[in-house]
Amino acid sequence: MTDLDIKKGSNNKSAYNLRDPLSELTESHTLAVMVDNESGVLARVIGLFSGRGYNIDSLTVAEVDHSGKLSRITIVTNGTPAVIEQIKAQLERMVPVHAVHDLTVEGRTIERELALIKVAGSGEKRVEALRLADVFRANVVDSTLKSFTFEIKGTPEKIDAFCDLMRPLGLKELARTGVAALSRGK
Amino acid sequence: MPNFTGAEIVIKSLLSQGVDTVFGYPGGAVLPIYDEIFKEKQIKHILVRHEQAAVHAAEGYARSTGKTGVVLVTSGPGATNAVTGMTDALMDSIPLVVLTGQVPTFMIGNDAFQEADTVGITRPCTKHNWLVRDTNKLAETIHKAFHVAANGRPGPVLVDIPKDVQFADGIFKEPKEIKNTYHVRRVRPDNASIEEVSQAIRNAKKPMIYSGGGVINSGKKASNLLRMLVSKTNFPITSTLMGLGSYPASGENWLGMLGMHGTYEANMAMHDCDVLICIGARFDDRITGRTDAFSPNSYKIHIDIDPSSINKNIQVDVPLVSDIEIALKEIINTWEKGGSETQRTSIKKWWSKISEWKNVKCLAYKQAGEFIKPQYAIDRLEKITSKMDRYITTEVGQHQMWAAQYMKFEEPNRWMTSGGLGTMGYGFPSSIGVQIAYPKSLVINVAGEASWLMNMQELGTAVQYGLPVKQFILNNERLGMVRQWQELLHGERYSHSWSESLPDFEKLADAYGIKGITCSNPKYLDDSIEEMVNHPGPVIFNCVVEKHENCFPMIPSGKAHNEMILGEIGEKDSVDSAGAVLV
Ligand SMILES: Cc1ncc(C[n+]2csc(CCOP(=O)(O)OP(=O)(O)O)c2C)c(N)n1
Ligand SMILES: [Mg+2]
Numbered sequence: 070m071t072d073l074d075i076k077k078g079s080n081n082k083s084a085y086n087l088r089d090p091l092s093e094l095t096e097s098h099t100l101a102v103m104v105d106n107e108s109g110v111l112a113r114v115i116g117l118f119s120g121r122g123y124n125i126d127s128l129t130v131a132e133v134d135h136s137g138k139l140s141r142i143t144i145v146t147n148g149t150p151a152v153i154e155q156i157k158a159q160l161e162r163m164v165p166v167h168a169v170h171d172l173t174v175e176g177r178t179i180e181r182e183l184a185l186i187k188v189a190g191s192g193e194k195r196v197e198a199l200r201l202a203d204v205f206r207a208n209v210v211d212s213t214l215k216s217f218t219f220e221i222k223g224t225p226e227k228i229d230a231f232c233d234l235m236r237p238l239g240l241k242e243l244a245r246t247g248v249a250a251l252s253r254g255k
Numbered sequence: 256m257p258n259f260t261g262a263e264i265v266i267k268s269l270l271s272q273g274v275d276t277v278f279g280y281p282g283g284a285v286l287p288i289y290d291e292i293f294k295e296k297q298i299k300h301i302l303v304r305h306e307q308a309a310v311h312a313a314e315g316y317a318r319s320t321g322k323t324g325v326v327l328v329t330s331g332p333g334a335t336n337a338v339t340g341m342t343d344a345l346m347d348s349i350p351l352v353v354l355t356g357q358v359p360t361f362m363i364g365n366d367a368f369q370e371a372d373t374v375g376i377t378r379p380c381t382k383h384n385w386l387v388r389d390t391n392k393l394a395e396t397i398h399k400a401f402h403v404a405a406n407g408r409p410g411p412v413l414v415d416i417p418k419d420v421q422f423a424d425g426i427f428k429e430p431k432e433i434k435n436t437y438h439v440r441r442v443r444p445d446n447a448s449i450e451e452v453s454q455a456i457r458n459a460k461k462p463m464i465y466s467g468g469g470v471i472n473s474g475k476k477a478s479n480l481l482r483m484l485v486s487k488t489n490f491p492i493t494s495t496l497m498g499l500g501s502y503p504a505s506g507e508n509w510l511g512m513l514g515m516h517g518t519y520e521a522n523m524a525m526h527d528c529d530v531l532i533c534i535g536a537r538f539d540d541r542i543t544g545r546t547d548a549f550s551p552n553s554y555k556i557h558i559d560i561d562p563s564s565i566n567k568n569i570q571v572d573v574p575l576v577s578d579i580e581i582a583l584k585e586i587i588n589t590w591e592k593g594g595s596e597t598q599r600t601s602i603k604k605w606w607s608k609i610s611e612w613k614n615v616k617c618l619a620y621k622q623a624g625e626f627i628k629p630q631y632a633i634d635r636l637e638k639i640t641s642k643m644d645r646y647i648t649t650e651v652g653q654h655q656m657w658a659a660q661y662m663k664f665e666e667p668n669r670w671m672t673s674g675g676l677g678t679m680g681y682g683f684p685s686s687i688g689v690q691i692a693y694p695k696s697l698v699i700n701v702a703g704e705a706s707w708l709m710n711m712q713e714l715g716t717a718v719q720y721g722l723p724v725k726q727f728i729l730n731n732e733r734l735g736m737v738r739q740w741q742e743l744l745h746g747e748r749y750s751h752s753w754s755e756s757l758p759d760f761e762k763l764a765d766a767y768g769i770k771g772i773t774c775s776n777p778k779y780l781d782d783s784i785e786e787m788v789n790h791p792g793p794v795i796f797n798c799v800v801e802k803h804e805n806c807f808p809m810i811p812s813g814k815a816h817n818e819m820i821l822g823e824i825g826e827k828d829s830v831d832s833a834g835a836v837l838v
Contacts, residue, residue: 105436108386113378120379151566158563164383164403164437 097126097147098173099180099250100157105165106132106140113163114142123148123156127182127225129247139167143250145225172250180250184228189216190239198238205231216241258424261390261416262287265354266295267427268397274325275299276316276691278309282329283369284356287421292327301691301720304712306333308684310340310411311710314349315688318671319646321474323350323404324688330356331369334415335376339678341411342380346675347497348472350409352400353381359419360388373415382410383437388417390425398430403437408561409472444558444577444585451573452532452556453590459530460601461608462490463550465513465542468497468674469535469559471667473579478667480583481534482506487587488597491609493521495536497674500664510609511618514542515810516656519617519819520609522808525550526816527608533557535579538568539675540837548815558582617808617821618660627777629654629729629800633661633701636727639784645697646689648672650682650706653735653806658701680709683726687713690722697725697788704730704797705754714767717793725787727796731804732757739805760797767793775799812837 104110111130118125127145132138146156153171160169172178186207188198198217202209207221216239221231225248232243259267265288269277276299281289292300303309306328313324324344328337334355344351358367374386383403385396393416400412456462464485470477478501485492485508492502493513502509511518513525525531531553536542538557543549546568555571557564558579565574575582622631633654647662648671649655655672664670671689673681686700700707707728717724738752764771770790774783774797787794808819 109374109378112375116378151570155563155567158561158565162407162561162563167436 095147095149096153096173097145098153098171099178099248100144100146100160101170101172101250102142102144102160103167103169104140104142104163105167106138107165110140110165111142113165114144114160117159117163118144118146118156121155121159123152127247129249143248145248170252172252175252177253178250179253180224180248181222182225182228182246182248183220183222184232184243184245185210186219186221186232186235186240187216187242188219188235188239189241191215194238198235201231201234201238207231257427259427260287261393261421261423261425262291264390264393264425264427265397265416265421266291266298268394269325270295270297271429272323272398272401276301277325277327278303278312278316278688279327280306280309280329280333282331282333282356284330284358284418285327285333285354285416285421286356287418288327288354288356288416299691300327301687301716303684303687304715305710306336307339307680308687308710308713308716310337310344310351310353311678311681311684312688312691312716313351314340314344314347314681315648315671315685316692317349317351317688318471318685319668319689320692321668323352323401326351326353328353328355329369330358330373331371333369334371334373338377338380339676339680341377341413343673343676343678343681344411345380345382347673348409348468349411350404351411352397352404353411353413354397355413355415356421357386357415357417360417361419363417373413377413380411381413384413384415386415386417387420390420390423393420393425394428395433398428398433399435399437401430402433402435406437408469444575444582446589448573448575449582449585449589452575452586453593455530455532455554455556455573456488456490456586456590457593457596458598459490460598461524461527461529461605462488462532462602463524463528463530463553464490464492464532464534465494465525465536466492466498466501466534467495467536470498470501470579471535473535473560475667477501477535477578477580477583480580480587484583484587487591487595489599489602489606490532490597491524491606493517493525495539495542495674496659496672498536499659499670500667503665504663505665510613512659514539515544516660516806516808517810518660519615519808519821520612522810522816522819523612524609528553531555533559533571534583535559537561537564540568543568544810544818545813545815548817550816615821617819622777625776626801627775627780627798629657629731629804630661631777632729632780632798632800633657635780636699636701636784637662639781640697640699640788643697643788644693644695645669645699646671646686646693648682648685648689648698648700650700650702650709651677651679651736652703652706653731653739653804654701654703654706654729656736656806657729662701679703679706681706683707683710683713683724684716686724686726687716687720687722690717690724691720694722698723699725699727702726702728703735704728704732704757705734708754708757711763714763714769714793714795718767718769721792723790723792723794725794725796727787728760728798730757730760730797730799731802733802735804736806738803742805743811760795764795769793769795771795771797773797773799
């Protein structure tokens with residue numbers, strides 16, 4: 070691969086050391102994979118990632134074309150550019166895969182995620198949680214005298230930020246959908 | 256539309272796919288299909304003695320004929336026994352359709368008797384697999400399975416058929432009624448890349464062609480085009496273990512196999528070349544050695560049908576995703592249209608450099624004394640059988656590498672060996688598959704005694720079907736290749752690497768009513784080989800050889816091509832700790 074920068078005679082390299090994480094910087098990519106919605110298809114895709122040592126940061130899947138029985142799997146992954154290329158090539162050659170779109174390189178994308186967040190507390194903390202929820206446009210979907218459950222949608226970063234703020238205010242439970250993504254325009 | 260039972264549909268589908276031979280083993284979950292096989296006389300069913308052997312036999316059949324091999328086994332243990340074979344076929348890109356029985360649909364998930372999650376277990380070791388829950392989908396699925404197995408980069412596929420689906424009625428469809436949604440994303444090589452390749456051919460001063468199993472998978476025409484390209488350009492050519500035979504060993508430009516146990520000239524030329532054309536090979540770690548030192552100064556062209564093979568291990572300058580035959584045709588045409596130029600003078604100099612490397616005679620050995628050198632045994636086998644209509648299979652180990660080094664293949668599809676997976680036990684059943692395809696030809700399995708034991712139960716199959724397969728066993732009473740690594744890497748501590756309590760091979764042959772030959776004296780070797788070859792039935796040839804012979808040349812793990820070990824191991828050649836962790 071490009072410039073592994075090994076000092077002569079210092080050590081040995083082989084194919085096993087190829088994915089040296091320090092040799093190249095890793096990048097995060099969002100892939101949209103169109104697949105036949107047949108039994109086992111998700112296991113196949115996940116098995117590819119675990120079997121070949123690729124990372125999955127987020128994964129969502131749902132049927133998007135009921136008549137054509139097509140599902141869209143959105144995967145956020147990270148790796149060196151070479152590994153990302155491998156991931157796409159490996160996905161593309163799977164039999165139930167119709168298309169693989171690397172949204173990260175295909176131009177600007179819209180990424181959205183939904184989260185449900187339970188925050189328990191009282192007094193000042195409870196008020197502050199509510200105030201911040203307002204700032205983030207999170208809705209209260211359930212409330213008791215001791216807790217709120219917020220619903221928030223937005224980019225994963227926005228949700229991360231909201232959760233970080235909620236943590237000291239009594240974040241109890243968190244459920245996230247994972248990323249859904251589309252490319253902009255056209 | 257007339258209805259058929261699922262079991263009938265299986266047989267009708269196989270027939271309409273042109274299948275004449277099935278390798279299999281029955282059991283509860285496939286009894287309805289076996290009932291149909293009983294009635295159907297057009298399909299020859301070969302009863303093996305272990306399901307792993309069924310798959311290897313189908314591989315041997317497929318590799319020697321270019322057709323898709325077919326396997327039929329039962330659920331649970333039948334399917335799990337087939338896993339090694341399928342993994343082997345996946346690694347070596349061999350087209351197979353494996354049919355497995357499954358417990359009835361209403362019992363799936365209940366830990367029923369002989370239930371296994373076959374599609375789950377075999378998902379990573381097949382190109383694709385299907386569980387058929389509806390008899391109406393059965394024909395369609397089997398036809399799709401054949402399509403997927405043979406198209407694009409070939410590989411094994413599996414169709415899991417629950418027993419109730421075999422009993423139920425459903426519709427049958429012909430292959431032409433099926434819409435195949437699996438399209439090989441085979442981009443025809445684009446003109447710009449073809450032009451770049453022909454430009455590289457024109458400019459290369461120190462060119463090298465490195466071909467692989469993809470040429471053989473692409474078909475006989477691809478091999479012919481490869482030969483044409485080589486003879487027109489006068490470029491030197493080497494090949495992987497998988498690609499032997501696509502360019503003839505007697506060809507003037509042949510440098511022998513490359514890689515870990517490849518020839519000195521092939522590896523040195525790989526290291527020093529300025530243009531490297533990889534045709535249907537995948538830069539496997541056995542080929543490249545240390546990747547950062549692999550062919551450091553070359554402009555690299557990679558032609559492969561599978562885009563995921565490109566830039567996986569080695570970054571290349573020109574990727575060409577294409578069937579080999581199509582790509583070679585276009586490359587030759589474009590280059591010829593542009594005037595068929597090459598850098599003749601430089602290439603002549605390059606050839607004289609290569610002759611120097613050839614003069615090292617890296618495969619030289621000395622047969623002296625009372626023991627048979629394994630190299631000598633293979634050499635004699637080669638000399639005696641080279642003019643015959645001959646197919647060679649091998650097991651895995653030193654003997655396999657010696658066979659690759661000393662046997663000469665003039666045609667593709669004549670050499671069947673487990674390359675990617677390195678499966679001991681491959682050779683014997685594979686030789687059975689080949690012999691089924693070519694009943695009149697000479698089929699020899701070059702074996703090591705340890706590997707051979709792994710599927711020796713197949714003696715029963717060979718005898719039952721009257722298959723005159725020759726089992727040429729290089730018996731060093733050692734797990735030779737393991738022992739060699741222990742010598743090189745583990746301070747000569749020979750931990751569990753010898754073959755104890757071996758059977759008396761002649762008596763074993765006798766027990767099966769076939770011929771057994773033992774030869775331990777170099778003086779009688781030729782006569783014994785002649786005897787084996789001339790015997791009309793199966794033969795177990797126990798060739799007792801030198802026990803501690805090492806297989807050289809060798810690129811130790813973690814070393815570069817120009818750091819080969821040639822003969823006896825010196826201090827500086829020993830593998831350091833970083834190399835020792837590699838396999
Ligand atoms: C199924 C399997 N188990 C283990 C190995 C590891 N292995 C590679 S070569 C070898 C020894 C083979 O011995 P033998 O068949 O006698 O061949 P030799 O090297 O002696 O020629 C072993 C154990 C393997 N390749 N396959
Ligand atoms: Mg041995």
